[in-house]
Amino acid sequence: MLKGKRILLGVTGSIAAYKSALLIRLLIKEGAEVRVIMSAAAKHFITPLTLATLSKNPISVEFFNPEDGSWNSHVSLAQWADLFIIAPATANIIAKMAAGVGDSLLLTTYLSLEVPLFIAPAMDLNMYLHPATVANIEQLRLRGAHIIDAAGGELASGLEGKGRMEEPEAIVEEVKKTLATKLLFKGKKILITAGPTVEEIDPVRYISNHSSGKMGYALANTLHSMGAEVVLISGPVAIAPPAVESIIEVESAQQMYEATVEQYRLGYHIAIFAAAVADFTPQKVLSQKIKREEEISLKLIPTPDLAAALGREKREGTIHIGFALESDSGVESAKGKLLRKNFDAIVLNSLQEEGAGFKGDTNKITILTAQGGEHPYPLKSKKEVAQDIAHFILKLI
Numbered sequence: 031m032l033k034g035k036r037i038l039l040g041v042t043g044s045i046a047a048y049k050s051a052l053l054i055r056l057l058i059k060e061g062a063e064v065r066v067i068m069s070a071a072a073k074h075f076i077t078p079l080t081l082a083t084l085s086k087n088p089i090s091v092e093f094f095n096p097e098d099g100s101w102n103s104h105v106s107l108a109q110w111a112d113l114f115i116i117a118p119a120t121a122n123i124i125a126k127m128a129a130g131v132g133d134s135l136l137l138t139t140y141l142s143l144e145v146p147l148f149i150a151p152a153m154d155l156n157m158y159l160h161p162a163t164v165a166n167i168e169q170l171r172l173r174g175a176h177i178i179d180a181a182g183g184e185l186a187s188g189l190e191g192k193g194r195m196e197e198p199e200a201i202v203e204e205v206k207k208t209l210a211t212k213l214l215f216k217g218k219k220i221l222i223t224a225g226p227t228v229e230e231i232d233p234v235r236y237i238s239n240h241s242s243g244k245m246g247y248a249l250a251n252t253l254h255s256m257g258a259e260v261v262l263i264s265g266p267v268a269i270a271p272p273a274v275e276s277i278i279e280v281e282s283a284q285q286m287y288e289a290t291v292e293q294y295r296l297g298y299h300i301a302i303f304a305a306a307v308a309d310f311t312p313q314k315v316l317s318q319k320i321k322r323e324e325e326i327s328l329k330l331i332p333t334p335d336l337a338a339a340l341g342r343e344k345r346e347g348t349i350h351i352g353f354a355l356e357s358d359s360g361v362e363s364a365k366g367k368l369l370r371k372n373f374d375a376i377v378l379n380s381l382q383e384e385g386a387g388f389k390g391d392t393n394k395i396t397i398l399t400a401q402g403g404e405h406p407y408p409l410k411s412k413k414e415v416a417q418d419i420a421h422f423i424l425k426l427i
Contacts, residue, residue, distance in 0.1 A: 031206040033061030038107060040116035040136045041081065042123045043071025045186045046152035046195035050076065053117060053198035054084045060202065066090070067107065067136045069123065093135055102135055108142035115205065116140075117178070118152030118195040121163050128166035146212070148205055150178040152195035154187045171413070172251060174273030178204050208255070214424060215258035221298040222250050223290055223305035223336070225265035227283045231328065232316040241306035243267035245353075245393060248416035249302060250274050256420060261298075263289050265305055283308045283333035294340050300423060302351045303337045303371075341372030349426055351419070352376040364398055374426055375399045377419060383409075397422055 037057055041050045050066075057064050064085045068078060070092075078089040090102045108114075116123065116136075123136070127149075132138040140147070149170060157163055158180055171177050178201055181194045196204070224246020229237040243264060251272040254260045260274040263286060271277055278293070280286045286307055294301060310330035320326065337352055344350060352373040354364040357380070364378040378396045394409040397419070407418050 031060070031209050032057065032202075035062045035112045036110055037062045037064050038111035038114045038139070039064055039066045039085075040069075040114065040119070040123075040140075041066060041072045041076070042069045042116065042118055042120045042136070043075060044118040044120050044152040044195070045075060046118035047072050047075035049195055049198055050117060051080055051084055053115075053201060054081060056198050056202045058085070060206075063087075065107070065110070067139060069134055069136050071120075090135055093138075104135055104138035105142050107135075107139045108144065111143075111145050113146045113148065113205070113209075114140070114143055115148045115150070115201070117148070117150035117198075117201055119149045121151075121153045121157045121160075121166075124149065124151060124163065124166050124170065128169040146208070147175045148178060148201070148208070149175050150195050150201055151180045151193075153180075153193050154185055155189045155191035155193045158191075158193040169270050172247065172270040172272055174251060174255065176204075176208050176255070212255060212257045215253055215256040215420075218258045218299045218427075219297065220253050220258045220260050220300040220302065221263070221290070221293055222246055222253075222260060222302045223263045223286060223307070224250065225267040226306050227265045227286055227308045227333075228281045229283065229308050229311040229333075230315045231312050232318065232320050234319050237308060237310070237312070237330075238266075239306050239308065241265070243269055244391065244412050245415065246302075246304035247272050248412045249304060249419060252413070252416040252420050258300075261293055263293065263305070265307075283311060283336075287334040287336045287339070290336055291340065294343070298348065300349045300351070301340065303373075304353050304377075306355070307336055308333055335371075337371040337373070341370075344372055349374045349423065351423065354378045355381065357381045361396070361398070361404070364396075368398055368400060373400065375422065395419075399426075 041047050054064050065087045066081045066085050067090045082089045126137055127140055132141050178196050180192050181196050182192045183194050184190055185193050225243030226239045226241035250260050250262045254274045261276045262274050263278045278289050280289050311333050313329040313331045350373045354367050354376055356363050360378055360380045364376050368376045376398050379393055383394045392409055393412050393415045395407050397405040
């Protein structure tokens, strides 16, 4: 899997930098060519000479060589690489990557990157669990980075817990596994809807729902990382955009309908209807803000049923996946929607299940199929749920 691959290894200022020596040897043993970029702080933990000897390539640290003025081009390094591994990745470097800071050769190379990125964090327990670090890691994950989670155990500080950089052998296996997985949806075009819709009442008020878009965005990231060409049609959300081919932003159910129908007719292998599209919209949108009164009546009319409309247009060989969030009679309601909208499968989650549904970072699903199958899954993170759904789609294919 790694034979002939050109791998760029970023090494940052952590006590775990000593592990990068073994990581280089393992990557070369797999048949890869390795070049190393070190942060200035990394040189305090392992010498450039050691890594140059093992990689059989000069080590890059600064933008230019102070002795002869030769330039280290971050653009050339990024273009050379087939993939980039940053191991160890400190809290500081992760924060700068999340913020888009480019104050070192390693960071400017990252910002120029168009190849798969693997990040192996290494830091103390409290730093790893700090909300800022957690948010930064999640931000990078949403942008398409593959995070190789830190392992637990005794840390350099003497504390016990998560924060140790994963062992080099495990990093190599994770990279190989991810690259193999990336081929599973290669050549497949996937259309995904996500997030809520917003139905205007007047210039300042609207009707919407609690959808965060997290499930649809997790699916977009996962399927793109598995090689699919993904177009995402999204209602208004407050989360980082995924690394996909195209994102089309809409607001209302009508806009979602028009944009999705237009895209669908361009031809897709798979359509996933994960958006929480409003079922009703105000019959009349007022041009002026409604004044506060004791009582007001609002007449609502049905919105276009996007999934049903495209279910009627469904081409032979195309797979449609629906979503159903129910508060009661979940399975029977989902089965009815499955048939009415010509889905091949529908992902059911219930408001009665703790940790499932809107807003949160976890979900508990049951996948129902047109053939009558029921496939329940335990409570998991939405990223893991997205992976379960992706592998279920592979079975349908």
